[in-house]
Amino acid sequence: MKILSTLHNHCTMCDGRSTPEEMLSAAAAAGFSDLGMSCHGYAPFDPAYSISGEEEYLTAMTALTAAWSDRLRLHTGIEEDLFAPSAMPERYDYRIGDVHYARDRSTGELVPVDGSVEDLHRVIRRLFRGNAMDMVRDYYDNMVAAAERRPLVIGHFDLITKYNQKARFFDEDSDEYRELASQALEACLAGGAVFEINAGAAVKGLRSVPYPAPFLLQRLRELGGQITLSADCHYAPLLTAGLDLAARCARDAGFEEALQFIDGRFVPFPL
Ligand SMILES: [Zn+2]
Numbered sequence: 714m715k716i717l718s719t720l721h722n723h724c725t726m727c728d729g730r731s732t733p734e735e736m737l738s739a740a741a742a743a744g745f746s747d748l749g750m751s752c753h754g755y756a757p758f759d760p761a762y763s764i765s766g767e768e769e770y771l772t773a774m775t776a777l778t779a780a781w782s783d784r785l786r787l788h789t790g791i792e793e794d795l796f797a798p799s800a801m802p803e804r805y806d807y808r809i810g811d812v813h814y815a816r817d818r819s820t821g822e823l824v825p826v827d828g829s830v831e832d833l834h835r836v837i838r839r840l841f842r843g844n845a846m847d848m849v850r851d852y853y854d855n856m857v858a859a860a861e862r863r864p865l866v867i868g869h870f871d872l873i874t875k876y877n878q879k880a881r882f883f884d885e886d887s888d889e890y891r892e893l894a895s896q897a898l899e900a901c902l903a904g905g906a907v908f909e910i911n912a913g914a915a916v917k918g919l920r921s922v923p924y925p926a927p928f929l930l931q932r933l934r935e936l937g938g939q940i941t942l943s944a945d946c947h948y949a950p951l952l953t954a955g956l957d958l959a960a961r962c963a964r965d966a967g968f969e970e971a972l973q974f975i976d977g978r979f980v981p982f983p984l
């Protein structure tokens with residue numbers, strides 16, 4: 714599939730390595746017609762990772778949209794974590810809804826679930842008394858809550874598996890896990906959002922397949938869900954990295970088309 718547009722991209726206004734201009738140049742060089750920028754929404758509890766303010770971000774993106782309008786269309790999005798909701802969601806062209814943290818119910822502290830193996834272990838020990846499946850249940854409940862904010866796209870649906878290689882903490886093949894994830898997928902789908910096939914962690918070698926896992930992609934297809942491909946790019950040279958793999962996984966799950974965001978709306982393209 715010829716890639717003309719992706720929506721899940723970061724830059725130096727959050728935790729990306731490349732400037733917005735470098736991202737735009739890479740998109741133009743790759744033949745994109747449209748590029749979505751989706752920096753992590755303002756999260757005062759995690760400043761290194763998020764934008765420093767919504768107005769500042771929106772102002773910068775508006776200026777870039779105008780400056781690049783004769784070369785490609787820039788769409789201003791936000792990756793909106795459940796725990797860092799936008800105060801002005803209507804001002805974005807689109808939102809990607811997802812979850813990167815677990816909340817400590819006694820202290821209110823938010824702890825990343827996608828930081829490292831050690832971080833995830835600490836979350837399970839401290840927040841869930843060593844019960845990893847309780848953490849999984851909490852994570853998917855939070856994903857459903859994130860979907861209730863009606864984002865355009867559901868981001869990296871099963872991110873909770875990122876540091877669970879070799880079933881270190883929980884068994885992703887167990888009926889219990891599959892049931893929890895499948896039920897959450899159905900609930901998220903009920904909100905009408907498109908699911909991304911996110912190749913970010915696969916490109917970094919952290920996973921062999923993109924999010925969501927193949928059994929979830931198959932379930933999504935059975936339920937009539939729609940997909941878009943994303944690199945979750947943080948570094949301009951990797952703008953399209955992993956998208957071939959994402960397309961192959963989509964075809965393997967039986968999808969025949971994926972959506973690309975062109976001139977402000979999703980358009981289906983054969984895979
Ligand atoms: Zn993310």
Ligand SMILES: [Zn+2]
Nearest residue numbers: 721723792945
């Ligand atoms: Zn992202």
